[in-house]
Amino acid sequence: MRVLMLDQAKCTGCRACEYACSFEHTGKFNPLDSRIKVNEFWEDLTFVPSVCLQCERAYCEEVCPTSALTKNPETGVVELEKEKCIGCKQCIVACPWGSIKLDHTGKEVIKCDNCGGDPACIKVCYPDALSYEEVEDITNVKVLETATRLKEIAKDLVKGGA
Amino acid sequence: MIKGGFKGKLLRVNLTTKEVKSEALNEEWAKKYLGGRGYGTRLMLEEIDPKVDPLSEENKVIFATGPLDGTLAPSSGRTMVITKGPLNGAIASSNAGGHFGPALKHAGYDMIVVEGKSSEPVYIWINKGKVEIRFAREIWGKLADESDELIREQTHPLAETMTIGPAGEKLSRISSVMFNGHRASGRTGVGAAVGSKNLKGIAVRGNEDTTVADPEAFMKAVYKARDILSKDAFAGQGAAMLGTAMLVNVINGVGGLPTNNAQDAFFPEANKISGETLRENHLIRNEGCAECPIACGRVTVVKSGPYKGNIGGGPEYESIWSFGAMCGVSDLDAVISANHLCDKYGIDTISLGSTIACAMELYEKGYMPKEDAPFELRFGSGEAMLKAVELACKQEGDFGKLLAQGSYRFAEHYGHPELSMSAKKQEFPAYDPRAIKGMGLEYATSNRGACHVRGYGTAVEVLGDADQYAYEGKAALIKTLQDLTAALDSSGICLFTTFGLSANELAEMVSTATGFPIDAQEFMKIGERIWNIEKIFNLKAGFTRQDDTLPPRILSEPIKTGPSKGHVEELGKMLDEYYQLRGWDKNSVPTDEKLKELEVQILK
Numbered sequence: 130m131r132v133l134m135l136d137q138a139k140c141t142g143c144r145a146c147e148y149a150c151s152f153e154h155t156g157k158f159n160p161l162d163s164r165i166k167v168n169e170f171w172e173d174l175t176f177v178p179s180v181c182l183q184c185e186r187a188y189c190e191e192v193c194p195t196s197a198l199t200k201n202p203e204t205g206v207v208e209l210e211k212e213k214c215i216g217c218k219q220c221i222v223a224c225p226w227g228s229i230k231l232d233h234t235g236k237e238v239i240k241c242d243n244c245g246g247d248p249a250c251i252k253v254c255y256p257d258a259l260s261y262e263e264v265e266d267i268t269n270v271k272v273l274e275t276a277t278r279l280k281e282i283a284k285d286l287v288k289g290g291a
Numbered sequence: 292m293i294k295g296g297f298k299g300k301l302l303r304v305n306l307t308t309k310e311v312k313s314e315a316l317n318e319e320w321a322k323k324y325l326g327g328r329g330y331g332t333r334l335m336l337e338e339i340d341p342k343v344d345p346l347s348e349e350n351k352v353i354f355a356t357g358p359l360d361g362t363l364a365p366s367s368g369r370t371m372v373i374t375k376g377p378l379n380g381a382i383a384s385s386n387a388g389g390h391f392g393p394a395l396k397h398a399g400y401d402m403i404v405v406e407g408k409s410s411e412p413v414y415i416w417i418n419k420g421k422v423e424i425r426f427a428r429e430i431w432g433k434l435a436d437e438s439d440e441l442i443r444e445q446t447h448p449l450a451e452t453m454t455i456g457p458a459g460e461k462l463s464r465i466s467s468v469m470f471n472g473h474r475a476s477g478r479t480g481v482g483a484a485v486g487s488k489n490l491k492g493i494a495v496r497g498n499e500d501t502t503v504a505d506p507e508a509f510m511k512a513v514y515k516a517r518d519i520l521s522k523d524a525f526a527g528q529g530a531a532m533l534g535t536a537m538l539v540n541v542i543n544g545v546g547g548l549p550t551n552n553a554q555d556a557f558f559p560e561a562n563k564i565s566g567e568t569l570r571e572n573h574l575i576r577n578e579g580c581a582e583c584p585i586a587c588g589r590v591t592v593v594k595s596g597p598y599k600g601n602i603g604g605g606p607e608y609e610s611i612w613s614f615g616a617m618c619g620v621s622d623l624d625a626v627i628s629a630n631h632l633c634d635k636y637g638i639d640t641i642s643l644g645s646t647i648a649c650a651m652e653l654y655e656k657g658y659m660p661k662e663d664a665p666f667e668l669r670f671g672s673g674e675a676m677l678k679a680v681e682l683a684c685k686q687e688g689d690f691g692k693l694l695a696q697g698s699y700r701f702a703e704h705y706g707h708p709e710l711s712m713s714a715k716k717q718e719f720p721a722y723d724p725r726a727i728k729g730m731g732l733e734y735a736t737s738n739r740g741a742c743h744v745r746g747y748g749t750a751v752e753v754l755g756d757a758d759q760y761a762y763e764g765k766a767a768l769i770k771t772l773q774d775l776t777a778a779l780d781s782s783g784i785c786l787f788t789t790f791g792l793s794a795n796e797l798a799e800m801v802s803t804a805t806g807f808p809i810d811a812q813e814f815m816k817i818g819e820r821i822w823n824i825e826k827i828f829n830l831k832a833g834f835t836r837q838d839d840t841l842p843p844r845i846l847s848e849p850i851k852t853g854p855s856k857g858h859v860e861e862l863g864k865m866l867d868e869y870y871q872l873r874g875w876d877k878n879s880v881p882t883d884e885k886l887k888e889l890e891v892q893i894l895k
Contacts, residue, residue: 138576139576141576141577141578141579141583141586141588142578142579143579143580143581143582143583143584143586144390144581144582145363145579145582145583145584148362148363148582149363152363152506152510155500156506157500157501157502157506158361158362158363158500158501158502158503159397159498159499159500159501160397161397161498162500171436171439171440171471171472171473172436172440174473174575174576174578174590174602174603174604175576176578233498233499233500252514253363253517253582253584255517255521255531255584255586256531256577256579256586
């Protein structure tokens with residue numbers, strides 16, 4: 130199973146992911162219709178992307194009165210069935226992250242569906258702040274980065290001990 | 292009928308009468324000049340007398356997007372500020388990255404035309420098509436980034452902003468306009484044009500879609516362009532890794548880095564202020580403007596020493612050069628701090644660094660009385676450079692006030708205008724024309740005054756295949772690049788895309804976005820048309836062939852050291868050929884035939 134992975138340290142704040150996402154779902158460009166959002170902290174020049182985390186215990190699913198939201202056990206994606214959605218917005222209230230939202234018309238609930246297994250956002254993220262990875266691999270890069278630092282220390286330690 | 296790319300509407304705000312109205316975009320102009328620089332210049336020709344005082348109520352300031360703003364086209368976040376330039380009175384357009392342009396499109400407008408003058412400080416709040424002119428008494432006097440924060444507090448936390456700093460308020464002729472508090476429309480003194488209207492800022496937020504005429508073909512063109520860029524040595528690799536500062540060692544390496552007010556063009560300590568050193572010691576992260584795969588922007592911090600903790604965007608290559616090599620300064624901490632200070636006060640880093648270098652030469656040569664300088668103004672002193680930046684930013688004392696008017700006025704005040712390294716009173720940037728021949732022609736003929744982004748010959752002469760010292764073929768090269776960048780500046784995307792993209796790819800994106808039948812040839816013709824109407828504006832403003840020139844030093848004093856030692860720039864070898872290629876007469880006036888061919892003869 131693959132999941133969307135975010136790396137805040139690499140995000141350059143260009144928001145191409147928002148445009149790719151909105152185009153993928155509507156054929157138009159509108160950041161308000163994007164399922165992914167880049168949050169900007171101009172005072173620190175820091176950028177933090179956020180997207181639906183497809184929670185294991187999905188409150189949006191639990192609160193949905195019409196079962197329009199269901200977690201797909203195979204893909205791990207909490208799927209939204211448009212036809213069943215009555216627009217009550219309970220899922221928006223229940224989501225702890227703000228990752229499920231209304232589109233720019235204010236009438237339709239939208240959420241990340243991993244583009245059915247081929248996320249558009251990944252394709253335009255040149256700094257690799259977004260990646261779509263096998264669950265087993267998601268922290269490999271971080272582990273390796275830490276290990277690389279530790280390796281240098283380990284090398285010094287050996288020298289000291291010899 | 293507008294099919295896509297454009298929103299089809301412009302917003303007119305009159306600050307004298309407080310009247311606000313929305314107007315349909317002139318479609319014929321959109322076809323002939325696209326948006327941004329082209330459309331804006333056409334509008335200025337229609338609506339103002341080119342002879343007006345740039346700081347008077349009669350001047351207008353246009354904030355314009357292009358048809359690619361607000362789409363997924365690479366690096367499509369440019370906002371163009373068009374006005375009659377306060378620095379020299381020529382037609383000025385100065386653009387910045389960030390996210391303001393796309394936000395304006397989402398708010399429903401292609402451009403904002405600001406007219407008149409408010410009797411007291413105001414800012415404009417454009418929220419989903421609704422427009423308010425609000426008092427800005429408490430924001431006036433604040434730094435650009437502080438103003439950005441305050442305006443967002445008073446409007447919407449996710450609004451995108453344009454603000455000016457104290458330099459623009461006090462009408463410094465080298466002041467800039469800042470977007471998102473840290474992205475600068477730096478050149479030509481546009482900040483003073485905004486300040487003269489008592490306009491502190493604009494905040495924009497919208498909820499509309501931006502659409503393109505042929506979505507499928509457009510996205511195909513966009514992905515192709517993004518792919519080409521990612522593989523390009525400069526745009527895809529060098530600039531991402533080192534920012535534009537990667538050029539410090541490159542340009543110094545070919546002996547073309549103007550040093551000590553261009554008394555030389557080789558800086559032995561260049562490596563201390565290089566992109567490599569910046570990455571090693573100061574870089575926090577890369578920053579990209581809207582939809583940009585290149586992300587040449589830097590976020591940097593000074594980690595130790597007297598300027599410790601100084602954090603902000605940049606510095607770009609040009610700023611590193613102007614505060615560094617041009618002032619003989621190799622202290623990168625001081626250079627970074629100077630750059631951050633300029634962004635806060637809203638002043639052009641290229642012009643200010645170069646003005647300080649000019650002051651240093653006047654001081655050292657004794658042309659400027661020692662008592663006029665508040666401290667020792669020696670080349671190589673980072674401390675003196677930074678103190679001078681602070682005085683200019685704050686316009687403190689006669690010295691600070693004079694610096695803030697640019698090198699030409701500074702040098703003229705002391706009777707030595709020839710020591711101002713400028714063309715049409717605008718300071719030239721970090722490429723010495725004696726070493727990179729085409730750049731001299733580019734500076735001399737640039738309609739807005741000396742400038743490197745009106746063609747960017749360096750891309751071909753140093754980073755590409757052309758011989759940097761050859762004169763042959765340079766007139767044609769510069770003309771082509773000038774036309775290309777004029778059209779590009781009007782489409783809403785960044786000049787740096789031209790490192791990888793040709794007119795073919797650019798035309799493909801513009802035509803699929805707008806639905807206008809624009810191929811590469813037509814794209815270049817649009818550029819040529821824009822170049823010619825800019826020239827017409829300048830002729831009407833009183834400029835002549837005599838203004839298409841370079842500082843005497845560049846034409847007669849050979850470079851002293853380094854790989855380009857012994858070279859001077861022989862502008863005469865290129866200028867007549869250039870006019871001929873342009874279809875202009877010897878006095879640089881476009882011929883009737885040329886204007887007829889470009890369908891702009893009515894403007895002459």
